[in-house]
Amino acid sequence: MSAEAGFGFRRGGIAALRGLWLVPAMIPGLVLFCLTVTFLPLMIIGIGVLVVPVLVVATRSLADLARRRSLAWTGVEIPRPYRPEPEYDRGIPGVVQRCRHVLADPATWRDLLWLIADWVVGLFLSILALGFIAQGVFGLLHPFLWETLVDAGDSGWYTFLKVDSDGRAMLAVLLGIAYIFIGFAIAPAMLKAHAVFTRSLLAPTQKAEMRLRVAQLTVSRTDAVDASAAELRRIERDLHDGAQARLVAMGMNLGAAEALLETNPEAARALLTETREASAKALHELRDLVRGIHPPVLADRGLGDAVRALALESPLHVDVTVDVPGRLEAPVESAGYFAVNEVLTNVAKHAAAQNVWIDVRYRAGRLRIEVTDDGRGGAALEKGTGLRGIERRLGTFDGTLALVSPQGGPTTVTMELPCVLSSPKTSPS
Structure with missing residues (x-):
């Protein structure tokens, strides 16, 4: 058997076993469906108002598990379609508001449909490949079993083959081998089909995607306005406390020198x-201020050389790899530069790291920046405002930030920004 065939059988076997695992994984969904349809009518007496939101949260957790499993097993990504949670009042009014909110969300009802439909379509797709394999194994056993089966009153049919002799039993073996091959061959496709079916019910509809997009843009716009206002306040403060104060002192000194000259x-x-x-x-403070607004090296030589300049200024040992075959739009370059600067600052302050690796690449319309350090790990978006600030800055450009930081390290921050190349490269990378 060739290595390629062996890989195919291994892949098919893993897919078939995963399909088998999906069967018991459907049981909690069936329980949640039965409980939900039981308590929905009880909302008229108040009990359902208390219980249904809890069941909806449990259903969403189960759906999120299916989304993660779909991405991990088949690469099929299923976005979350749920409406953002508003602020609720305290006490009973808040409970009623929460119940109304979850029931008004169309995704709640699509989740319920998925729970029951998965037992029909999902079950078929999950076990079809394993059924072929099991039927094939049964065919391999026919030379030893066919007489016993016929004596026990069995009709002797093996799918479409009538087994009533040793010769026909050997044909059943060949047919069983074919069934096994079919099972291993279709298992990955059936697992992928199950993921696509799941996405058809658990992914947001076009209308929901538009609504979520509008909500995301509203948040991004607010973050951009807040970030701009904060940046203006910083510039004003730096000018007032730094260069402006020195210029005022210089004017006073020149006036005093003029009076004392004779x-x-x-x-x-x-x-x-x-x-x-x-x-x-x-002058030095003004240059620092301008560099903080838009570094000259970024304007003159692009993101790659600007990141290398940051690496040279860092107290850590920083290796930089850049593969960007051109110049990016100025706002994107600025966002990427300050994001890397903030990450390097965080690493130097908190990570207890010695080495940092920065990888900057442009692929398929996206700028991808990966910063990895050999520090102690344990970083989290919830622990501070630095990474959250980067995430908000990137969010204004539809960018994303992902953090992987187990205890003991290493820590990897991955940032992506959708963008286009605005001009060919003018400096080496």
């Missing part, structure tokens, strides 16, 4: 020296 030249010279130093510091 009466006390030495004091005037000292004030002019102090003013010159203050002007150098003010």
